[in-house]
Amino acid sequence: MSDVLVRASGLQVRFGPVRAVDGVDLEVRRGETLGLVGESGCGKSTLGNALLRLVEPTDGLVEFDGLDVTAAGRRELRALRRRTAMIFQDPYASLDPRRTVAESIGEPLAIHGLHKGRAARRARVGELMEVVGLNPDHGARYPHEFSGGQRQRVGIARALAGEPEFVVCDEPIASLDVSVQAQVVNLLVRLQREFGLTYLFVSHDLAAVRQVADRVAVMYLGRVVELGAGTSVSGTPAHPYTEALVSAVPVPDPTRERTRQRIVLSGDVPSPADPPSGCRFRTRCPKAFEACPDHDPVLQPTGPEQAAACHLHGVTDR
Amino acid sequence: MSALLTVDDLHVAFRTRRRPARVVNGLSFELHPGRTLAVVGESGSGKSVSSLALLGLLPGTADVRGSATFDGAELIGRSEEELRRIRGAGIGVVFQDPMTSLNPVLTIERQIGEALRAHEKVSDDGVRSRAAELLTEVGIPDAAGRLRAYPHQLSGGMRQRVMIAIALAGNPKVLIADEATTALDVTVQAQILELIERLQDEHGMGVVWITHDLGVVAGIADHVVVMYAGRCVEEGAVGELFGRPAHPYTRGLLGALPVVDDPRPARERDELVTMPGLPPDPAALPPGCAFHPRCPVRADARCATEPPQLAPVPGSAAEHRAATFYAEEVAR
Numbered sequence: 001m002s003d004v005l006v007r008a009s010g011l012q013v014r015f016g017p018v019r020a021v022d023g024v025d026l027e028v029r030r031g032e033t034l035g036l037v038g039e040s041g042c043g044k045s046t047l048g049n050a051l052l053r054l055v056e057p058t059d060g061l062v063e064f065d066g067l068d069v070t071a072a073g074r075r076e077l078r079a080l081r082r083r084t085a086m087i088f089q090d091p092y093a094s095l096d097p098r099r100t101v102a103e104s105i106g107e108p109l110a111i112h113g114l115h116k117g118r119a120a121r122r123a124r125v126g127e128l129m130e131v132v133g134l135n136p137d138h139g140a141r142y143p144h145e146f147s148g149g150q151r152q153r154v155g156i157a158r159a160l161a162g163e164p165e166f167v168v169c170d171e172p173i174a175s176l177d178v179s180v181q182a183q184v185v186n187l188l189v190r191l192q193r194e195f196g197l198t199y200l201f202v203s204h205d206l207a208a209v210r211q212v213a214d215r216v217a218v219m220y221l222g223r224v225v226e227l228g229a230g231t232s233v234s235g236t237p238a239h240p241y242t243e244a245l246v247s248a249v250p251v252p253d254p255t256r257e258r259t260r261q262r263i264v265l266s267g268d269v270p271s272p273a274d275p276p277s278g279c280r281f282r283t284r285c286p287k288a289f290e291a292c293p294d295h296d297p298v299l300q301p302t303g304p305e306q307a308a309a310c311h312l313h314g315v316t317d318r
Numbered sequence: 319m320s321a322l323l324t325v326d327d328l329h330v331a332f333r334t335r336r337r338p339a340r341v342v343n344g345l346s347f348e349l350h351p352g353r354t355l356a357v358v359g360e361s362g363s364g365k366s367v368s369s370l371a372l373l374g375l376l377p378g379t380a381d382v383r384g385s386a387t388f389d390g391a392e393l394i395g396r397s398e399e400e401l402r403r404i405r406g407a408g409i410g411v412v413f414q415d416p417m418t419s420l421n422p423v424l425t426i427e428r429q430i431g432e433a434l435r436a437h438e439k440v441s442d443d444g445v446r447s448r449a450a451e452l453l454t455e456v457g458i459p460d461a462a463g464r465l466r467a468y469p470h471q472l473s474g475g476m477r478q479r480v481m482i483a484i485a486l487a488g489n490p491k492v493l494i495a496d497e498a499t500t501a502l503d504v505t506v507q508a509q510i511l512e513l514i515e516r517l518q519d520e521h522g523m524g525v526v527w528i529t530h531d532l533g534v535v536a537g538i539a540d541h542v543v544v545m546y547a548g549r550c551v552e553e554g555a556v557g558e559l560f561g562r563p564a565h566p567y568t569r570g571l572l573g574a575l576p577v578v579d580d581p582r583p584a585r586e587r588d589e590l591v592t593m594p595g596l597p598p599d600p601a602a603l604p605p606g607c608a609f610h611p612r613c614p615v616r617a618d619a620r621c622a623t624e625p626p627q628l629a630p631v632p633g634s635a636a637e638h639r640a641a642t643f644y645a646e647e648v649a650r
Contacts, residue, residue: 033584039503040474147596177360177597178530182574182590189589204503207533211576212584231583248508249578250533254556256579257536264508268473 002066005030005166005198006051011060013043013050017273020046022222023060023318025299028166033192033199035213035230037206037245041269042219048168048202052084053077064166082112085164087188089171091155095143101154102139105129108161128157131194133187149180156187160195168200173208185211206249210234215305218242221280222272227299228306238308240287279311291315321348322524323372323409323492328384328394330364330371330548332600338381339600341367343548345384347541349492349524356527356539356556358571362597364548365528369494373411374401388492406436410485410523414497416477420469426453426480427465433487452483457513475506482513489521496528511538532575536560541637544568547598547608550628554638564631564640564649566615567593607642616644 006028013021020043028034038044049055051062053069062069064080072080088094095104106125109115115124126136132153143151152172159167169188173181189212192199203209209216216233218226218241226239237243244263251257265284270276276283282292296318297309330342342364349355359365370376372386372393386393388408393401413419421429430449434440440448446465453461456479469477478498485493495514499507515538518525527538535542542559544552544567552565563569573591580587595612598604604611610621620643628639632646642648
């Protein structure tokens with residue numbers, strides 16, 4: 001059994017002229033949490049969706065457990081879908097408001113023909129609700145009767161219903177209050193350990209990503225610009241963008257926060273429909289030099305368990 | 319030094335078909351020139367409603383009691399006309415979402431111009447040059463060109479800079495930033511924080527920073543007010559409040575935050591601190607201490623019946639106060 005569960009090679013997703021994901025190579029290892037961090041519009045959610053083929057890649061390859069996801073037909077795709085799941089940012093938008101939460105949680109069971117029979121299904125739904133910390137007696141309630149955090153638990157129960165191996169968590173805590181975020185983060189970590197899940201944890205919040213992810217991939221304008229162990233990426237960032245990102249995340253400690261070196265980037269993120277030549281970060285990079293406009297850097301090792309796409313570590317070209 | 323803005327025992331209740339929703343329940347604070355006061359809380363804590371109340375921006379279903387004085391003038395109960403004058407010349411406001419605060423069909427010049435004309439008579443040329451100056455001041459390159467732009471042609475960060483330029487148009491003494499960086503990416507947030515800090519230094523404004531983000535607070539605030547269920551549950555100088563939080567809610571909030579510069583790998587970290595349950599419904603506040611049903615520290619008979627008042631935290635400076643019976647035990 002290979003220790004890589006999901007692999008993307010040369011993955012590209014375009015929406016018209018917009019290059020949302022533009023040539024990504026990435027592996028998710030069995031049992032790990034890979035954090036995917038980046039700012040709005042960098043393509044992180046699209047990448048997560050493309051790994052599950054919820055959006056069609058325009059080029060490149062996605063493999064799940066050795067199977068070619070990009071070439072899978074309907075039947076294969078359905079089998080793959082049972083082994084994967086997605087947790088969304090806004091459970092209110094992803095749950096059907098006219099269905100009871102038990103119906104929503106039980107739907108994947110019906111689709112995949114699991115726990116057949118009314119009693120068996122009801123028992124399984126109750127079990128799932130309990131696993132995520134909901135009162136199983138509340139199955140007959142509707143989404144609007146729950147708080148945001150509870151709705152996210154419903155979304156998690158639904159995602160777990162088919163006993164998936166790989167779960168893409170797409171900004172799962174972004175719309176929750178701090179005290180509720182902590183509850184959901186702890187729950188996701190506990191579930192992973194209990195069920196041996198593999199996570200792709202997509203978030204704009206590097207502090208949250210560091211709390212859950214073994215390895216972290218940093219995206220900028222459709223590309224992975226740095227990849228490595230969470231400790232290295234935030235502790236000794238190798239890409240100037242990562243460095244700026246880490247320094248911009250506020251730390252809830254006045255002494256540390258006021259003495260930390262903050263790197264304030266100038267300007268805005270360029271349009272993904274018209275990325276800069278060479279390195280895409282060069283227009284905002286405080287360390288850009290002559291090589292940057294002419295050569296498009298590839299990810300290259302910068303240390304054990306760390307790689308960055310930056311000419312500071314030797315000029316490369318794609 | 320006398321306070322620029324003084325809020326004293328502010329109450330806001332919204333009339334509903336059922337019981338009134340008591341959203342702010344006796345809030346007091348003072349803001350001094352050149353200082354930054356952070357008001358922190360989660361959704362529904364009353365932090366934004368308090369600022370809307372003192373700006374007179376709440377709908378007619380809101381009952382506002384108490385006092386808020388700006389430069390000695392009472393704000394509560396003023397007519398719309400009087401408030402508009404005070405707000406424009408004395409208090410600038412920046413809200414969370416610049417896209418909904420800006421008018422999508424007017425150019426940036428028109429919108430800054432409106433703010434300028436509200437305070438003084440200025441010629442069209444005067445408006446143009448002053449608006450361009452303001453855009454330059456908030457760090458927008460090619461200001462003259464950007465005057466003709468519409469909001470959708472600008473990025474989120476640029477739109478927030480325009481909002482700040484509009485807030486500065488009347489040379490305010492107080493700037494209220496209500497979740498002003500919440501919708502922005504962190505690298506853009508860093509730009510805006512730096513900008514407001516610079517403007518504050520240059521103009522000596524007092525800033526009220528309303529936010530849920532304790533990381534931002536740690537970086538910019540002098541004094542912090544933590545709100546829960548419409549009350550201040552703890553306040554103090556930023557160092558003391560973060561260093562030895564005395565209210566179980568403050569301690570819980572701080573423990574709930576993952577920290578980016580914690581050197582441990584994810585698998586070696588402790589679970590985040592959680593507080594069970596949810597903030598209370600403002601139409602059905604629990605008796606006694608509003609936090610007692612969720613309190614991980616202590617919740618005894620006294621907590622359930624007697625609302626604790628803000629009192630000095632033993633061992634801290636006098637301005638560090640917490641509304642709990644167990645400050646000493648929590649602050650340790």
